[in-house]
Amino acid sequence: MVSGTQQIFDKLDRDLAEGFRMMQRLRLLDLDNRKGKAPGGYQSTLAESRLPFIFMNAVGQQRDVETMLHEAGHAFHALATRAEDIYAYRHAPIEFCEVASMSMELLGNEFIETFYAAPEAKRARREHLEGVVEVFPWIATVDAFQHWIYSHPGHTRQQRRDAWLNLMKRFGGDVDWTGYEEALANMWHRQLHIFLHPFYYVEYGIAQLGALQVWANSKKEKTKALRDYQNALALGGSRPLPELFSAAGCKFDFSTATVKPLVKLLQTELQKLLILGFEKVFGSFGKPGGKPSPFRLDSVKRNPFSSTR
Ligand SMILES: [Zn+2]
Secondary structure (H helix, E strand, O other), X not given: OHHHHHHHXXXXXXXXXXXXXXXXXXXXXXXXXXXXXXOOEEEEEXXXXXXXXXXXXXXXXXXHHHHHHXXXXXXXXXXXXXXXXXXXXXXXXXXXXXXXXXXXXHHHHHHHHHOOOHHHHHHHHXXXXXXXXXXXXXXXXXXXXXXXXXXXXXXXXXXXXXXXXXXXXHHOOOOOOOOOHHHHHOHHHHOHHHHHOOOOOHHHHHHHHHHXXXXXXXXXXXXXXXXXXXXXXXXXXXXXXXXXXXXOOOOOOOOHHHHHHHHHHHHHHHHHHHHHHHHHHHHHOOOOOOXXXXXXXXXXXXXXXXXXX
């Protein structure tokens, strides 16, 4: 896990690679699952030493690679603000913290051949991009539901249930829930934000739009995109959100003008992976002699209810 990830950063950027190497040297990574270990995955900053620490529960799945890259993005954010003396400026608003992490998922996924043989890498990349698409309607559902809850005080259980089901009808896509009506009606229980963080969760959508722009920029001009990304991270929380986005080479804007080209990019990339990867991937299963991978590519999709952050 560590060496595969290190190789990704070696290919991506010298400074990021050095940062991750330092984390290994200083034993700032607790990655493997073990008996009795708390669940979940996160990056936490050790305030006195101003160093990042990554905690997670890797068991050898593709999701672990995504989590590793995600948390590493947060860790790079912490490292980038180390020299900032004002404590409050060493942390950006969460909408931008998640740009740091989600960008790293997209940028790092370009090099996951360090974990997989080529056809498997394509499939992993495809699953990741599908997850990016799928998370938007889920975020919209959770956000709209929170707005409904707080703007309808005194509502009954039945009214709340109906409101949720209406939103699932609006955003939930073409899924047949026959026989699972209760699961559908209670699905919102799975999103912790609804219970703990009023009106929060939309920040992941805001951040994903930023991350997609960083990724789009890197496709045009990789070095500049990486440099802008790092410069924006180094600003920490010293600037308002739109300025952090702009330093990273992104627009803080959710209009069609910004979203449409990103959707187009996702469509094009997914199409490429479908054409180039699909048959090869499914043809390659069970064939001996391929590069052995310690990482399983499960059919389980990236989970939008993930306990990682
Ligand atoms: Zn995160």
